[in-house]
Amino acid sequence: MLQAARTTGVNLYTYSEVEDISGFVGNFNVTIRKRARYVTNECNGCGACIDPCPVYGYDEFNEGMNPRKAIYVSFAQAVPAIAQIDMNQCIKCGLCQKACELDAINFDQHDELVTLKVGSVLVATGWDEYEPETGYLGYNIYPNVITELKLERILAPNGPTLGHLFRPSDGKIPKRVLFIQCVGSRDLNKNTYCSSGVCCMIAIKNSKLIKQHYPDTQIDVAYMDIRAAGKDYEEYFTASRKEGIRYIRTNISKLKEDSETHNIKVNIQNTLRESLGMKELEYDLVVLSAAMVPTKGNDKLQKILKLETSQDGFFKEFHSRLNPIDTKIPGIVLAGASQGPKSIAESIVQGRAAASSLSRLMGKEIYRIKLIRATVDKEKCAKCGLCELNCPYDAIQLMDDGAEVNEILCRGCGSCLANCPSEAITLRYYREPQYEKQIDAILEEL
Amino acid sequence: MAGTIRAQYPATIRPVRINCTGRVTPSLLMRAIGKGADGVIVAG
Numbered sequence: 001m002l003q004a005a006r007t008t009g010v011n012l013y014t015y016s017e018v019e020d021i022s023g024f025v026g027n028f029n030v031t032i033r034k035r036a037r038y039v040t041n042e043c044n045g046c047g048a049c050i051d052p053c054p055v056y057g058y059d060e061f062n063e064g065m066n067p068r069k070a071i072y073v074s075f076a077q078a079v080p081a082i083a084q085i086d087m088n089q090c091i092k093c094g095l096c097q098k099a100c101e102l103d104a105i106n107f108d109q110h111d112e113l114v115t116l117k118v119g120s121v122l123v124a125t126g127w128d129e130y131e132p133e134t135g136y137l138g139y140n141i142y143p144n145v146i147t148e149l150k151l152e153r154i155l156a157p158n159g160p161t162l163g164h165l166f167r168p169s170d171g172k173i174p175k176r177v178l179f180i181q182c183v184g185s186r187d188l189n190k191n192t193y194c195s196s197g198v199c200c201m202i203a204i205k206n207s208k209l210i211k212q213h214y215p216d217t218q219i220d221v222a223y224m225d226i227r228a229a230g231k232d233y234e235e236y237f238t239a240s241r242k243e244g245i246r247y248i249r250t251n252i253s254k255l256k257e258d259s260e261t262h263n264i265k266v267n268i269q270n271t272l273r274e275s276l277g278m279k280e281l282e283y284d285l286v287v288l289s290a291a292m293v294p295t296k297g298n299d300k301l302q303k304i305l306k307l308e309t310s311q312d313g314f315f316k317e318f319h320s321r322l323n324p325i326d327t328k329i330p331g332i333v334l335a336g337a338s339q340g341p342k343s344i345a346e347s348i349v350q351g352r353a354a355a356s357s358l359s360r361l362m363g364k365e366i367y368r369i370k371l372i373r374a375t376v377d378k379e380k381c382a383k384c385g386l387c388e389l390n391c392p393y394d395a396i397q398l399m400d401d402g403a404e405v406n407e408i409l410c411r412g413c414g415s416c417l418a419n420c421p422s423e424a425i426t427l428r429y430y431r432e433p434q435y436e437k438q439i440d441a442i443l444e445e446l
Numbered sequence: 447m448a449g450t451i452r453a454q455y456p457a458t459i460r461p462v463r464i465n466c467t468g469r470v471t472p473s474l475l476m477r478a479i480g481k482g483a484d485g486v487i488v489a490g
Contacts, residue, residue: 439474
């Protein structure tokens with residue numbers, strides 16, 4: 001991110017949102033809402049404003065596990081390193097303004113709309129962690145049941161405890177940790193897909209991390225299948241087993257909390273060794289490996305870009321196996337988890353492929369289109385506007401002298417001509433008489 | 447589609463490839479029936 005910010009020719013719009021995109025390949029008009037930080041670009045991220053601020057909120061970056069002030073830098077590596085004010089919390093006392101030597105704080109800042117003309121669009125909107133419903137496997141009821149992302153922050157050196165492991169109920173170091181895999185994924189009632197083995201690898205990584213810091217911790221992983229498919233992944237899994245992490249193939253349906261100790265009691269039956277029967281095991285901390293789901297903003301972006309989504313809610317690619325990079329709209333490509341759950345390595349592969357797909361498109365001076373496009377006979381056109389209503393690509397528009405087709409946006413589907421009551425539209429190469437001849441010919445044989 | 451999934455279908459079915467099911471006009475369907483087809487399936 002920092003490198004992108006330093007590269008000339010790259011303009012970063014962080015803390016911003018795409019409001020609207022219109023146009024077509026080579027000629028997109030983008031409207032971006034730059035949200036007000038209430039801090040101008042004069043800010044150099046020194047942090048002098050943060051100490052005097054009297055208002056506390058929850059730090060979203062650390063999953064709400066530690067406090068932050070109402071004026072804050074979103075996280076240590078934020079690019080650009082500019083403070084921002086949470087206006088839902090700010091009491092406008094002005095103490096930060098006094099502390100700021102650069103006079104960078106401006107309470108009157110408003111959202112700013114920026115319009116850009118771009119040739120192509122690369123969608124890399126990432127993913128969110130699936131949030132289990134309250135009560136499912138004790139989530140949100142028992143304090144010591146947390147999701148993987150929360151554990152990730154707890155173990156991070158810049159996390160709420162600077163990387164020291166603790167459990168939420170009493171802050172003690174857990175001695176027995178259980179990971180539960182496939183929470184919200186590979187589940188016919190929730191998300192049917194597998195999150196591409198990412199949660200498996202994160203659970204293995206985090207269990208190894210805990211074991212490194214606290215070697216006497218007992219770590220169990222309750223799994224359906226460990227999907228360690230990828231270079232060096234299986235070796236990583238084997239190494240974690242050698243370190244003493246126990247993998248139990250089971251399906252966990254219910255957890256109980258010991259009301260005094262806040263420990264979690266789990267009934268586990270190892271389905272690979274059924275003779276052992278059902279056992280009740282007690283853990284200090286339970287980590288739910290929740291699925292990867294499309295980001296919350298995907299619905300809005302899908303409408304803006306007129307992209308299709310797959311059944312799982314991720315953006316739909318041109319072809320799931322033969323072209324997972326481009327979309328059906330020329331000039332819009334996908335990268336990373338916007339297209340489907342995937343690991344970092346796979347995201348990098350797709351990101352580079354998407355960039356090269358666009359450079360191949362944008363490097364040429366001309367853009368070639370197929371001639372299979374709708375054409376309008378303006379003398380016949382009755383200007384009813386049915387074609388405009390029925391065009392799935394917004395490629396046809398009613399003008400004063402009749403309907404006009406945008407030949408770049410038009411994809412030659414023919415929905416307009418099927419709906420044209422005055423038969424004013426024809427599709428090049430696929431004209432009505434051609435089909436009539438074809439139907440006549442094949443029916444003659446019968 | 448039936449071909450790619452190796453499905454069997456009667457030899458008396460005659461496919462006509464069309465760009466998009468949206469392109470199908472009622473007159474094409476009626477013409478096929480008028481020319482002696484027992485039925486028309488619009489599949490997409």
